[in-house]
Amino acid sequence: MRLLTHLAAALALGGVFACAAGLPAVTARDAQVSGVSLHELRSGRDRYVAKCSGCHRLYSPAAYDDDVWRFQVDDMTAKAKLTDDDVATILTYLTTMNGNESREVASRSAD
Numbered sequence: 001m002r003l004l005t006h007l008a009a010a011l012a013l014g015g016v017f018a019c020a021a022g023l024p025a026v027t028a029r030d031a032q033v034s035g036v037s038l039h040e041l042r043s044g045r046d047r048y049v050a051k052c053s054g055c056h057r058l059y060s061p062a063a064y065d066d067d068v069w070r071f072q073v074d075d076m077t078a079k080a081k082l083t084d085d086d087v088a089t090i091l092t093y094l095t096t097m098n099g100n101e102s103r104e105v106a107s108r109s110a111d
């Protein structure tokens, strides 16, 4: 019985964090490949989760190319009450992680 209770609690917690967990984690390799610091990429991801998950699901960075992300974030700036610094940091995260992810997939399937 106790085991079941623990399992249920673990499942419930998993559900709460599922949205943010679905986002690609920032790795040292992402920073190395992009030339953007790990600190800045992580800060962008944190702000994206904090500012953009209130009203709808978090879209994967890979969902849009750089230009479309610039448009989308601009469109959401007032809704999400973003500062200029938020916009810059969130866009750095989104436009870096979209590129890395698609390049990764492309180079793997070419093998």
Ligand code: HEC
Residues within 6 Å of the ligand: 048, 051, 052, 053, 054, 055, 056, 059, 072, 073, 075, 076, 077, 079, 080, 082, 090
């Ligand atoms: C106050 C609520 C709210 C917040 C906070 C918010 N959004 Fe939105 N978002 C909406 C609504 C409502 C729509 C649909 C209507 C529209 O496009 O204005 C939307 C639409 C979108 C779309 C378009 C989806 C499509 O199908 O074209 C994207 C992408 C998006 N939001 C990203 C973001 C990002 C990135 C942030 C954080 C910077 C954010 N949202 C924060 C309410 C919000």
